[in-house]
Amino acid sequence: MSGWVAVAGLGPGDEGMITVEVREALAQATDVVGYIHYVIRVAPREGLTLHPSNNRVELDRAMHALTMAAAGKRVVVVSSGDPGVFAMASALFEAVEGFSGVVPDIRILPGITAMLAAAAHVGAPLGHDFCAINLSDNMKPWKLVEKRLRLAAEADFAMAFYNPRSASRPHQFARALEVLLQVCGSERLITFARAVTTSEEQIVTVTLGEATPEMADMQTVVIVGNSATRRVGKWVYTPRRAG
């Protein structure tokens, strides 16, 4: 049987949010590759080799997957959430560009990405036009992040932020909140959704005027509403109608 690579999304954490096709790919795999925190979510079994790796070695991991698949293995590269949203799918295609062997069969298997799981648990804050921004400056200059924040706020998008705040750059998220406050005003709703769908899930919604940088860490997805986003009971939602 010839080898393949499937880049699969495990969803945000809850096993109930995994799709049927991702389960099937894992059942057929000979090898699972990924960041250690995601690989430990895959049940060990005979005939399956787990290859956990550290964070920030995405290209090495992708190249390893391609090499094993080219040698006949059935390899699942696991991401949390959706592999196509700030995760392993882009890294895999970057590796394909540099791969010297015959490129094996590749499939991308989507999953429930963190912002959409968070949105579901808070209500429907992304029910109108929205954008997704990775606030980490590992992959782009901070000035580009700030430009995007400003333009997205001017466009009155609802916004979801991934990787909002790390210990190594705590001041940047504070700056992001400043920019948003300037353009959106102090009454705009902002939701901090941490460890969504896990036993440690914490969801807090406040106004931009009340928000502080400490409300986010790297396990938090932050959702900022548009100008029409509002509360109804314990829920937060964005109406379908605008303008």
Next chain:
Amino acid sequence: MSGWVAVAGLGPGDEGMITVEVREALAQATDVVGYIHYVIRVAPREGLTLHPSNNRVELDRAMHALTMAAAGKRVVVVSSGDPGVFAMASALFEAVEGFSGVVPDIRILPGITAMLAAAAHVGAPLGHDFCAINLSDNMKPWKLVEKRLRLAAEADFAMAFYNPRSASRPHQFARALEVLLQVCGSERLITFARAVTTSEEQIVTVTLGEATPEMADMQTVVIVGNSATRRVGKWVYTPRRAG
């Protein structure tokens, strides 16, 4: 047993892209409410009443679901894709605002939304910052759509468009392509993904210079890359790095 409403995403079409928790909610339901094209995807069984309705009656449908749940029924409101993305979740909360009874227990169960299924089948075009825009002007003035397109292009977001073109407003998508061509230039990649994950799936990627309005209809999700989006083999992807 007390009633509840679950607003559940059936994914883009392929049964393999449904989550486990959505299947479980459907198995427990007494009633399924939704647009007829989505309700027919639910297998009939004894004890389950299907309530198919026409398009554009979202509020009536949501109110019907709340009323039945308040009377003790276990009601699943089905959306294709993800209910939180241009679908029934926002309509349900609009109905909650106008509901005079005791509001029943509500859960939103996310699904694989069309743009992320399309992205997976084309590669990873949404692998960097991106936005999602509903091009229909049913719910907002066209000038707001155009403003968002322009600002999103200036921010160098990849973009996904839902409901790009209907028979009643064919000229608007032509105008959207004009705006994009002005800001992004003729070499920018654009993907037309029709009926994604169904037996009729058709995916075509061209440049903005080659794109014509006829390439889209209401079953199409359109994805426009950012300035770094490129092809590798048969795939289209956006690198993780920018700037």
